[in-house]
Amino acid sequence: MTQRVYIKTVGCQMNVLDSEMVIADLKRHGYTVVDSPEEADCVLYNTCSVREHAEEKVYSALGKIRLSKDKHPEKTIGVMGCMAQKDQELIFKRAPYVDLVVGPGQLHTIPGLLDKVRNGEGRQMAVSLSRKDDKQAVVARSHETFDPLRDPGMRPTPFQAYLRIQIGCDKFCTYCVVPNTRGPEQGRAPQQILSEARVLAEQGCREITLLGQTVNSYKHIADGETTDMSSLLELLHEVDGIDRIKFVTNYPKDMTERLLVTVRDLPKVSPYLHVPAQSGSDEVLKRMKRGYTIADYMEMFERIERILPEAAVSSDFIVGFCGETDEDFEKSVALVERCRFKNSFIFQYSVRPGTKASERFEDDVPREVKAERNHRLLDVQNRIAKEENAKLVGKDVQVLVEGPSKKATDPNAAVVQMTGRTHCDRIVVFDGNLRQAGQLLDVHVDDVSSHTLIGRVKTVDVVTIGL
Numbered sequence: 001m002t003q004r005v006y007i008k009t010v011g012c013q014m015n016v017l018d019s020e021m022v023i024a025d026l027k028r029h030g031y032t033v034v035d036s037p038e039e040a041d042c043v044l045y046n047t048c049s050v051r052e053h054a055e056e057k058v059y060s061a062l063g064k065i066r067l068s069k070d071k072h073p074e075k076t077i078g079v080m081g082c083m084a085q086k087d088q089e090l091i092f093k094r095a096p097y098v099d100l101v102v103g104p105g106q107l108h109t110i111p112g113l114l115d116k117v118r119n120g121e122g123r124q125m126a127v128s129l130s131r132k133d134d135k136q137a138v139v140a141r142s143h144e145t146f147d148p149l150r151d152p153g154m155r156p157t158p159f160q161a162y163l164r165i166q167i168g169c170d171k172f173c174t175y176c177v178v179p180n181t182r183g184p185e186q187g188r189a190p191q192q193i194l195s196e197a198r199v200l201a202e203q204g205c206r207e208i209t210l211l212g213q214t215v216n217s218y219k220h221i222a223d224g225e226t227t228d229m230s231s232l233l234e235l236l237h238e239v240d241g242i243d244r245i246k247f248v249t250n251y252p253k254d255m256t257e258r259l260l261v262t263v264r265d266l267p268k269v270s271p272y273l274h275v276p277a278q279s280g281s282d283e284v285l286k287r288m289k290r291g292y293t294i295a296d297y298m299e300m301f302e303r304i305e306r307i308l309p310e311a312a313v314s315s316d317f318i319v320g321f322c323g324e325t326d327e328d329f330e331k332s333v334a335l336v337e338r339c340r341f342k343n344s345f346i347f348q349y350s351v352r353p354g355t356k357a358s359e360r361f362e363d364d365v366p367r368e369v370k371a372e373r374n375h376r377l378l379d380v381q382n383r384i385a386k387e388e389n390a391k392l393v394g395k396d397v398q399v400l401v402e403g404p405s406k407k408a409t410d411p412n413a414a415v416v417q418m419t420g421r422t423h424c425d426r427i428v429v430f431d432g433n434l435r436q437a438g439q440l441l442d443v444h445v446d447d448v449s450s451h452t453l454i455g456r457v458k459t460v461d462v463v464t465i466g467l
Contacts, residue, residue, distance in 0.1 A: 003114075005031045006040035010057060011048025013211055013248065014104075014182075015081055017147075017162040019046045022080070022107050024151035029111040033153070037065050042076045042114060044100075047083035049177045052350040055083050062095040069097045076100065076117050080107060082181035085127050086354060092123060103127035104182055105143030105167075128183055136184050143168055143183030147196060152203050157402045159438040161205045165193050165232065166212030171251065173278075174289045174357040175318065175349065178213055185213070187220040190227045194235055201241030206438065207400055208242055214251035216259055229254075230262040237266045243440065244400065244423065248274045249316075252292050255300045260307040271308050272342075272425040275300070276316035280335035281328035284321055287361060294335065301339055312342040312424035319377060320370030321349045322361035329373050336380050340388055342424070343451070344381045348374050382450040389426070389448035396458060397422045399443045401436045405429050428453040 005026055009019040022044065023033060037043045043065055048054040058079070069075050078100030079091050085103030092098060099117045102110055105128035113124040128142040147164050155161055168183040169176075200208055210232075212218055218229045227235075229247075236245055245268050252275055263269045279285050282293045304311055317332055336344060348370040351358045399420035404411045408418075411434065418432040420441070429452055430443050436457075443455040 003031045003041045004034045004039060005042045005044065006034050006037045007044045007046060008037070008061065009046040010054050011046070011050065011081065013162050013209065014164070014213075015046050015048060016156075017164055017211060018081065018104060018107060020151050020154040020162075021146055021149050022046070022110055023154050024149040025108065025111055025146065027151060028149070038068055040075070042078065044078045044080055044110075047079060047081040049082040049086045049181055049352065051347065052352070055087075058083060059094060062098065066095070066097050074118075076114055078102065078110070078114070080104070080110065082177065085181040086177055088125065088127055092125075099123055101125040101127070105145075108144060108146040131180060131183075140168070140184040140186055143186070145188065147188070147192070150196070150199060150203070157437070158204050159400065159402070160207045160209070161200045161203075162211050163193065163196055163200065163208045164188065164211045165247075166215060166218050169213035171214060171291065172289060172356070174287065174360065175321065175352065175355055177352050177355055180354060182213065185217070187218045187227075189220055189222065190232055190235060193232065194239065197236055197239045197242060201239055204438070206242065206440070207244040207246065208236070210236075210245065210247035212247075213249065214254065215247045216250040216254045216256075230256075230259050233262050233266060233269055237268050242268065244268060244270055246270045246272055246425065250275045252277070252297050252300050255304070257303060257307065260304060263311075264308050270423045270425065271311040272314075272423070273304060273308075273311055274314045274316075277332075277335060277339075278316060278318050279321065279324070279328065280331035280333070281324070284324050284328050287323060287357070288318075288321060289356070294331070297335075298338075310424075312426065313339065314342045314425075315339070315344045317344055317346045317377060318349050319346060319373040320365040322357055322363055322365070324349075324365055329377075333377060333380055336377065336384065340384050341381065342388065342426070343385055344377075346374055346378050346381065386448060386450040389450070389453060392426075392445045392453060393448060394445065396442050396444050397426070397428060397453065397455070399428045399430075399441050401432070401439050401441055403437045404434070422453070426453055427451060428455060430455050430457055432457055 007019050009015050034040050045058050047058045076099045080102040081104050084101045091101050106126035109126045116124050129139045145167055166187050168185045169179045170185040172179050216229050220227045351363045401420040405417045405419035408416050415431050419429050428443055442458040444458050445453045445455040447454040
């Protein structure tokens, strides 16, 4: 009998991609996707461990689904992703009605494990080796990927897709669980990546976003030949049907001159660079073990300004990290003011068990201070974003149309508010129609907000010639 599956995804783009892979695999095993956990035979939660709030949301959702499980004991409930790898047996203890716990390196085992649960073999768990269990090469092999499996129906739009080029991370920032949940850094083989890009193009994708924890650190060595990020971009640039190539998230120390020149010289590669700073204070960066100073970051930023003056740069910041003083925070404000980022993702620090920060440092910044710093830095960033966007008023931008905007009241109307993104990843809204989805259109910018350009599609002037 056909099994119905519902999946809920929280967290980063990597998790969105993982969910697409899992659903593609389950569909090949006869599953169909449904829109609510109540109507599903199998409910999966793809989880994140980067922040405490993301984990608590999952445990809250598990508490709610318990009522459905009580009424339908045959319903299977699975927890997958980073929280599954980190918590493992703890999930069964906190939510004993969960049937399945699977880490991000073992997602390819889900169909078989679900079969075992339904066959009465009890709870199932599949997780990768921890960093301390064996040599790095052995641990790395336990974090597997099955990326060639794709499901267009799980993507945000049919025209855009994520493509993983790297798994794991070796940076070991003191606040971060990713090196433990996703394992050692590994670059996928370039021919695998190229093959997948061609499949995506055949499926109608016009834009691909390359994913990695530190994506610009990408490297693959085989038969004495090294492929780095610049070489990979040159290979992908030749894939017919792909019009735009983006990549996230970048590490400041690996934003080399060669890579920036490659971005400049390849028209398909978007001049959009997401390069997290995390703090404007050298003292905080040292406690975070980020591996660079603000002088290093500014050297990189000035290199971007010199080689790619039209580039849009975005960043990440953590406020309220252990020991952050008012002076440290003001340095973060000053960095945002100097760099004038397109946007910044700003987070309040929360202790993550298993990280070095949780072992070495006291979480000594009061919650209300974290919140105040978050609001203030966000206000500064939003003001700057609006000022930078205002420079585009009166200009034309090319937009990859994604579909109706969230504010479109009637998607079937003759005129609909449509949305899309520029080559620099700026969001644009305009009046249009559903037939424009998936097209590259020139839009004239009339107005802006901090996060959005507002415009109208440029029309071609038609000259009527008398016959």
